[in-house]
Amino acid sequence: MPRPRRRRNVSFEPEITYFKPAGVELRNLEEINLTFDELEAIRLKDKEDLTQEEAAEKMNISQPTFHRLLSSAREKIANFLVDGNSLRIEGGDYKMVGPGRGKGLGRGGQGQGRGRMGGQFSAGPGGSCVCPSCGKKVSHVAGQPCYKIKCPKCGTQMVRER
Structure with missing residues (x-):
């Protein structure tokens, strides 16, 4: 068996x-x-x-x-x-x-957003969103993923700064 x-x-x-x-x-x-x-x-x-x-x-x-x-x-x-x-x-x-x-527990496993790399700019509060085209940086807004933000300068989809 x-x-x-x-x-x-x-x-x-x-x-x-x-x-x-x-x-x-x-x-x-x-x-x-x-x-x-x-x-x-x-x-x-x-x-x-x-x-x-x-x-x-x-x-x-x-x-x-x-x-x-x-x-x-x-x-x-x-x-x-x-x-x-x-x-x-x-x-x-x-x-x-x-x-x-929802979106799962995140990399920290407890919603802390610290991931394997840890550090201040891992997913979670703080950090910046950056435009991959022109390099424009904006402060990350808690609860709003960077990929949902358009660059104010050129209109390209933003990414989270690593």
């Missing part, structure tokens, strides 16, 4: 769980199912920029299991994008930890 699977820790539940190509009727699409634990693997590795070891620890699984989960998620997302399928996020063997909906 195989040992029971460990439930994966997930700390993010998206508000939008269905995606499809614009202008294509649903009946003409193949639906791909991405589980919440696969989405969490993508979020931790690709968005939060954690190592596989750090992400696996947060999800309460082994690094090889995390790697398989990440590979499965990336394959499904590639099929969704390349083949023009629809994508539904649902299911999986997981348990919610932390606040759940």
Whole structure:
């Protein structure tokens, strides 16, 4: 008898769980199912920029299991994008930890925004938003991501200063 699977820790539940190509009727699409634990693997590795070891620890699984989960998620997302399928996020063997909906816990794990690099200008309060085109800097406003701000000088989308 195989040992029971460990439930994966997930700390993010998206508000939008269905995606499809614009202008294509649903009946003409193949639906791909991405589980919440696969989405969490993508979020931790690709968005939060954690190592596989750090992400696996947060999800309460082994690094090889995390790697398989990440590979499965990336394959499904590639099929969704390349083949023009629809994508539904649902299911999986997981348990919610932390606040759940929204933008996750951030790199600090407790909403502190300190990340692996730490320091004063990591994600979180303080710091600056900078224009990648003209170099114009503006003070970061708490609660407003830099990518949502347009450069007052040239109109380009701002990025967070690292």
